[in-house]
Amino acid sequence: MKIFRVLGILSLCFSILLTGCQKNKSESGVLRISETADPQSLDSAKVADAVSINVLRNIGEGLYTLNEKGEPVLGMAAEEPKKEGLTYTFKIRDNAYWSDHTAQSPKPVTAHDFVYGINRSVDSKVGGSYAELSKMVKGWEAFRKGTSNEMGVKALDDKTLQITLDYEVPYLKEWLAWPTSMPQRKDIVEKAGANYGSAALEVCNGPYKVSEWKRDSGLTYVANENYYDKENVKIKKVEVSIVKDGNSQANLYNTNKVDAFKLMPDQLATFKDSKDVQTIEDPVSIFLEVNHSSQLYKNMNARKAISLAINREELTKNVRKDGSQPLTTLVPSNISAAQPGKGFREVAKVTESKFDAVEAKKLWDQATKELGMEKPVLNFLISDKADHKMDANFIAEQLKKNLVNIDVKITPVPNKVRLSNLDKRSFDIAWAGWGADYNDVSTFTDQFVSSAPNNHGKWSSAKYDQLVSKANKMGNSAQRDALLAEAEGILLADQAIIPLYTKQKKFIVRPSVHLPLTSFGGDYLLKFAYFKNAEGSGKASMPKDQAKTPEPNKAPESNKAAEHVKQPGRGPEQSKVRESEKANNTEKP
Amino acid sequence: MLLTLWVIITATFFLINLIPGSPFSNEEKMSAETKAQLNELYGLDKPLYVQYFRYLGNMAKGDLGSSFSLQQGSPVTSMIAQRFPPSFQIGLQGLLFGIIGGLLLGITSAVYRGKIVDSLSSTISLLGVSVPSFIMATLLSYFVGVKWGILPAALFEGYEYSILPSLALSFFVIAVLSRYIRSEMVEVLQQDYIKTAKAKGLSKSAILGRHALRNSLIPSLAVLGPLAANIFTGSLAVEQIFAIPGMGKLFVESIYAKDIYVVIGATIVYSAMIIAIMLIIDIIYGFIDPRIRIANEKR
Numbered sequence: 001m002k003i004f005r006v007l008g009i010l011s012l013c014f015s016i017l018l019t020g021c022q023k024n025k026s027e028s029g030v031l032r033i034s035e036t037a038d039p040q041s042l043d044s045a046k047v048a049d050a051v052s053i054n055v056l057r058n059i060g061e062g063l064y065t066l067n068e069k070g071e072p073v074l075g076m077a078a079e080e081p082k083k084e085g086l087t088y089t090f091k092i093r094d095n096a097y098w099s100d101h102t103a104q105s106p107k108p109v110t111a112h113d114f115v116y117g118i119n120r121s122v123d124s125k126v127g128g129s130y131a132e133l134s135k136m137v138k139g140w141e142a143f144r145k146g147t148s149n150e151m152g153v154k155a156l157d158d159k160t161l162q163i164t165l166d167y168e169v170p171y172l173k174e175w176l177a178w179p180t181s182m183p184q185r186k187d188i189v190e191k192a193g194a195n196y197g198s199a200a201l202e203v204c205n206g207p208y209k210v211s212e213w214k215r216d217s218g219l220t221y222v223a224n225e226n227y228y229d230k231e232n233v234k235i236k237k238v239e240v241s242i243v244k245d246g247n248s249q250a251n252l253y254n255t256n257k258v259d260a261f262k263l264m265p266d267q268l269a270t271f272k273d274s275k276d277v278q279t280i281e282d283p284v285s286i287f288l289e290v291n292h293s294s295q296l297y298k299n300m301n302a303r304k305a306i307s308l309a310i311n312r313e314e315l316t317k318n319v320r321k322d323g324s325q326p327l328t329t330l331v332p333s334n335i336s337a338a339q340p341g342k343g344f345r346e347v348a349k350v351t352e353s354k355f356d357a358v359e360a361k362k363l364w365d366q367a368t369k370e371l372g373m374e375k376p377v378l379n380f381l382i383s384d385k386a387d388h389k390m391d392a393n394f395i396a397e398q399l400k401k402n403l404v405n406i407d408v409k410i411t412p413v414p415n416k417v418r419l420s421n422l423d424k425r426s427f428d429i430a431w432a433g434w435g436a437d438y439n440d441v442s443t444f445t446d447q448f449v450s451s452a453p454n455n456h457g458k459w460s461s462a463k464y465d466q467l468v469s470k471a472n473k474m475g476n477s478a479q480r481d482a483l484l485a486e487a488e489g490i491l492l493a494d495q496a497i498i499p500l501y502t503k504q505k506k507f508i509v510r511p512s513v514h515l516p517l518t519s520f521g522g523d524y525l526l527k528f529a530y531f532k533n534a535e536g537s538g539k540a541s542m543p544k545d546q547a548k549t550p551e552p553n554k555a556p557e558s559n560k561a562a563e564h565v566k567q568p569g570r571g572p573e574q575s576k577v578r579e580s581e582k583a584n585n586t587e588k589p
Numbered sequence: 590m591l592l593t594l595w596v597i598i599t600a601t602f603f604l605i606n607l608i609p610g611s612p613f614s615n616e617e618k619m620s621a622e623t624k625a626q627l628n629e630l631y632g633l634d635k636p637l638y639v640q641y642f643r644y645l646g647n648m649a650k651g652d653l654g655s656s657f658s659l660q661q662g663s664p665v666t667s668m669i670a671q672r673f674p675p676s677f678q679i680g681l682q683g684l685l686f687g688i689i690g691g692l693l694l695g696i697t698s699a700v701y702r703g704k705i706v707d708s709l710s711s712t713i714s715l716l717g718v719s720v721p722s723f724i725m726a727t728l729l730s731y732f733v734g735v736k737w738g739i740l741p742a743a744l745f746e747g748y749e750y751s752i753l754p755s756l757a758l759s760f761f762v763i764a765v766l767s768r769y770i771r772s773e774m775v776e777v778l779q780q781d782y783i784k785t786a787k788a789k790g791l792s793k794s795a796i797l798g799r800h801a802l803r804n805s806l807i808p809s810l811a812v813l814g815p816l817a818a819n820i821f822t823g824s825l826a827v828e829q830i831f832a833i834p835g836m837g838k839l840f841v842e843s844i845y846a847k848d849i850y851v852v853i854g855a856t857i858v859y860s861a862m863i864i865a866i867m868l869i870i871d872i873i874y875g876f877i878d879p880r881i882r883i884a885n886e887k888r
Contacts, residue, residue: 040658040659043662046662048658048661127626127627129618214671215834244832245832248730248830254735255741257743415610417608419617453620454617
């Protein structure tokens with residue numbers, strides 16, 4: 001029968017399309033990592049997103065770089081600078097070369113490359129979004145406005161760079177290790193034109209270069225053979241794949257296609273007890289912005305009542321369950337003080353406003369009585385992200401339960417709309433957060449001076465502004481810490497914002513891989529990564545039970561001793577805390 | 590076609606600009622001055638109609654603008670050129686799997702109407718229609734990719750990586766098409782001309798292939814157009830699950846990021862694709878149904 005012959009041929013076609021498949025075998029000695037987003041640009045002057053910052057940390061190097069603990073140490077600079085007043089003079093290493101350097105065509109890293117790179121990051125015609133990080137450099141404003149062709153970054157000769165500041169900042173080393181302070185090659189940038197940074201970057205001065213970059217698919221790092229410290233770069237090739245779905249990341253890990261990935265919120269429960277989880281503190285402060293122009297929330301008792309009515313312990317432990325820690329201050333615990341070796345929370349003791357439902361109800365009733373309101377409606381602005389909704393539902397429930405005479409209207413909108421509504425002050429309270437790019441208190445305190453664009457609630461205190469402004473022009477000193485501690489105290493006493501919690505970054509890293517994580521600006525430092533086994537392959541160390549037939553997205557076997565890496569940067573010393581210990585010893589901010 | 594595209598571009602341009610916020614990433618950490626400088630740099634400070642006419646002018650020269658955030662500074666044309674092939678491949682394969690599977694299932698269940706094969710086919714169709722493609726994708730990724738290890742669970746590094754996503758996309762097509770073909774064939778098989786063919790002594794395969802299937806395909810083609818459009822444009826969830834660097838992801842992310850020119854560029858591609866699919870379906874109609882050809886010739 002002809003028709004069945006046709007059907008037969010069709011079936012054959014179908015089978016041919018399905019067969020002939022062979023799985024790719026993983027290359028030995030190659031580290032495979034999955035990221036949840038594609039880098040937006042590898043142009044260090046334009047860098048804006050976390051993934052790009054992470055890539056640039058691994059392919060570029062400034063005068064300073066990060067050590068395995070995430071602390072700034074000498075990078076391209078040969079020695080600590082000579083300091084005269086506010087002028088720093090750096091000598092660049094003699095053995096610092098670009099990755100395209102050869103004996104026939106020498107390509108040393110020069111002071112001119114630094115001048116070019118830093119100037120580009122500030123130049124308004126380039127369009128970098130981190131230009132303001134360099135604000136302390138002398139002549140920044142005029143250069144930014146285009147009224148001057150240079151600022152306080154000068155090449156005295158090929159290997160001598162001079163940086164002059166307007167005022168001292170304690171995060172100078174962090175700034176010099178940040179991507180916007182990395183050198184750039186003028187010839188390479190000009191040759192690529194507008195496309196610079198949007199394709200693989202073969203000319204780099206860091207431990208790696210990007211040899212291949214398939215947009216939205218993945219990129220490949222290859223060790224830079226001209227890097228001065230190449231002997232210590234153990235892994236010669238790293239493949240990064242872009243996988244945006246949490247389940248898929250887990251599937252790839254379980255089928256041994258990746259060796260490490262950042263855990264997404266939807267996978268936290270699955271990997272809760274996995275021994276492969278590595279945790280590091282995220283320097284993030286999550287809080288509620290309060291609209292200080294709203295009639296009700298001008299009232300101090302109302303603001304205080306809201307703060308006291310939220311049980312942060314319950315929010316972090318029972319609702320979020322992701323390692324978040326309750327926060328009752330603006331500055332989270334892993335931020336360093338200006339005084340070397342100290343954490344800011346050590347020197348800035350503030351009176352914490354803890355959960356107190358009875359006091360909250362009393363204050364709320366008092367506030368509504370004073371204002372002649374019966375049951376005010378609270379417009380709670382959030383973005384439509386799942387975890388924002390989770391937080392908002394819990395907070396709304398807490399407020400209704402503990403304050404009674406209140407109605408909470410949650411307004412979930414896309415993030416762009418949330419930002420726009422914040423700017424228009426179209427909210428009573430709003431979910432907000434701030435993450436530190438560098439390890440300094442001012443990154444948090446600067447956000448709440450009267451003129452700050454991120455002070456959406458328009459809280460204003462002349463004393464606070466004065467203290468922050470004075471502190472920002474001081475270097476590493478106990479006085480600076482004292483001023484910022486006093487400023488934070490004013491902000492908290494006035495309930496300018498309602499702090500909620502601070503977060504943690506969680507990674508799944510195969511036990512055979514050593515991958516140092518970093519808190520500030522980036523996630524991991526490939527330079528210090530290595531395979532623990534001689535084979536240098538992730539597969540070799542995969543637990544047998546896991547390699548066979550894992551359950552859907554099932555985490556590897558339970559082990560309460562998961563590593564917790566605390567990384568306060570230049571502040572308190574590094575510590576490794578076991579998960580079990582951490583559970584019994586919840587950190588109180 | 591050009592008029593339709595122009596209407597779509599115009600509507601998309603003004604609608605995307607209605608979304609609040611700036612198209613730049615890291616917006617939260619930018620000062621008002623930096624935002625203003627970036628707006629000036631990219632001409633976003635100009636009135637909307639000026640931006641619109643400038644965009645149309647550039648588009649006429651083949652320039653669809655550049656990305657502001659997703660791929661800062663990259664031309665939209667190259668972004669689309671990179672993302673289109675994987676989406677097109679899994680879409681086309683999905684459609685092919687769907688047509689082959691749908692034909693096999695539809696014909697078999699019509700020929701063996703009321704028998705166990707028919708019931709089985711109905712169950713498969715019901716599942717295909719009611720289970721969304723992302724569930725199918727998750728199941729395929731887990732069972733075929735993780736548990737049985739037959740095909741890769743995710744990523745896009747070779748042909749074998751495209752099979753599971755294509756299969757996930759094809760289930761809906763198989764389900765809808767097989768039902769259409771079955772019901773049309775059952776009806777056609779009861780027509781007088783089939784009885785005549787049988788009376789003339791034609792073989793069963795000739796009756797099914799030359800008369801029954803050909804006539805059953807005509808109404809099925811009507812659903813194939815929207816199905817194809819659905820498969821090519823609705824692959825977002827499948828792309829996400831299998832980590833495929835495709836158009837679906839780009840389109841949705843660009844809307845979230847308000848990456849204006851990427852949104853418009855992706856819309857143009859999708860619109861052009863749907864228009865092309867409709868055109869192809871109309872042409873195929875002519876081949877399958879001689880009445881359409883004859884009617885056109887008479888005119």
